[in-house]
Amino acid sequence: MGNIKIGLEIHMHLRTKEKLFCTCKIPEQNSPINTTICERCTGQPGAKPMLPNKTAIAHVIKLALIFNSSITKNTYFQRKHYTWPDMPTGFQRTISGGHIAPNGIGGSFKGIELEELHIEEDPAAWDPVTGEINYNRSGFPLAEIVTKPQFTSTEQLRDWLEELILVSKYLKALNEEYGIKSDVNVSIEESDYQRVEIKNVSSITNIVKAAEAEIARQRECVSKGEPIKQETRRYNDELDETQFMRSKEDAQDYMFLPEPDLPNLIIDDKWIAELKASLPELPEQKRQRYAAYSLSKEDIEVLVANAYLTQLFEHALEQKPNPKEVGLFLRREVPRVLNYHHEDMHTLEEKNIKEELSNLLELLGSDKISYTTAQKLLEKLYDEKFDIKAYVEENNLLQVQDTALIEELLRKALREAPKAVEDFKNGNDKALNFIVGIVMRETKGTAKPQVVNEILAKVIQEF
Ligand SMILES: [Zn+2]
Incomplete structure (x- = not known):
């Protein structure tokens, strides 16, 4: 042809x-x-x-x-x-x-x-x-x-x-x-x-x-x-x-x-x-700039295509948080919550919760709250506007930075599950997954799974 x-x-x-x-x-x-x-x-x-x-x-x-x-x-x-x-x-x-x-x-x-x-x-x-x-x-x-x-x-x-x-x-x-x-x-x-x-x-x-x-x-x-x-x-x-x-x-x-x-x-x-001086940064320039944050091409496209997400992301970047985590959260969780409610981005804009969302991203990006906590807060924020920072403090949702506490919880859980330890020693890599789960539960989801896994790798040597 x-x-x-x-x-x-x-x-x-x-x-x-x-x-x-x-x-x-x-x-x-x-x-x-x-x-x-x-x-x-x-x-x-x-x-x-x-x-x-x-x-x-x-x-x-x-x-x-x-x-x-x-x-x-x-x-x-x-x-x-x-x-x-x-x-x-x-x-x-x-x-x-x-x-x-x-x-x-x-x-x-x-x-x-x-x-x-x-x-x-x-x-x-x-x-x-x-x-x-x-x-x-x-x-x-x-x-x-x-x-x-x-x-x-x-x-x-x-x-x-x-x-x-x-x-x-x-x-x-x-x-x-x-x-x-x-x-x-x-x-x-x-x-x-x-x-x-x-x-x-x-x-x-x-x-x-x-x-x-x-x-x-x-x-x-x-x-x-x-x-x-x-x-x-x-x-x-x-x-x-x-x-x-x-x-x-x-x-x-x-x-x-x-x-x-x-x-x-x-x-x-x-x-x-x-x-000319008033021209904004264009999508192509943003794509190139966001590429430095190890986000995938698709993730970047979702952000760049939406002015509201872009503004939230840019604002969060000013607080110097973990850009990748914030970018992924915006790109995945915001559309997820909107889809659940069968709503689009305009609904979110009309809720007038930009400041609260920015605070949420700041806490997430600086590792003060876990991804799971941020997910729950976003869902709650969709239903009603509230002071994110105050709520996080009042409800002890700050991520457990206390590695000594995590170590202690891990030792206790391992002592109570000798069978799992034995299976692990015999080559079953997944045998300890539920130990991580116990610690996450004990900390109400405020411990970072990566951190728990890192400490577990060390503590298991003692058993
Ligand atoms: Zn006229």
């Missing part, structure tokens, strides 16, 4: 409090229809846009900095004209196409080169079945990211999109509730890379599935001797197939015109420098 080429035009919903050209609040996805609207975002006659939302522009510039794109310092919004029920003004405001330079030109991300990057407003949502138009979404700030058609497999496409989403979360640039939607262009070598575009696919899963379905369709066409036509299609996720929308001959002329109601968008060097 021949090679494939995939390219993307991604629309990322930017994380802001208000819309791009008015002060309407960004609605929740399930907000009642037409409740966060005003004369501006519904395109009433005479209503003019306000100056663009500065946070939205900052997100786009930060993305351009991450991609190493060349940033356009003086540009302007254009009106992109088309007639569609979701667009009451008859045009969309955008910094692309027509005669102007987009906000960012060129650059690359994770090995894929970019054509450009720009900001624009989202149209309203039109339901072709009911005819209902919901203007809540109208004026939502979007970043459009256009890649070159350089993806050569759908696995690469998935990995790349996951990393883009993760980076955008780190930047706090992505509205996670709305996520991304993307136009996906797909072509195969067998048709001399005749380009077919699939419009408006939401979610990483569907983008990947749409590309796979389209590759399969094109290969089938070629095998039947049918030509691949340049056309626009849509993805039907219920049938898992792409469907014809329109041919390229119907390509629209958008009649781009400068938006007369908005001044030029000037991005000065000082602001760019400030934004």
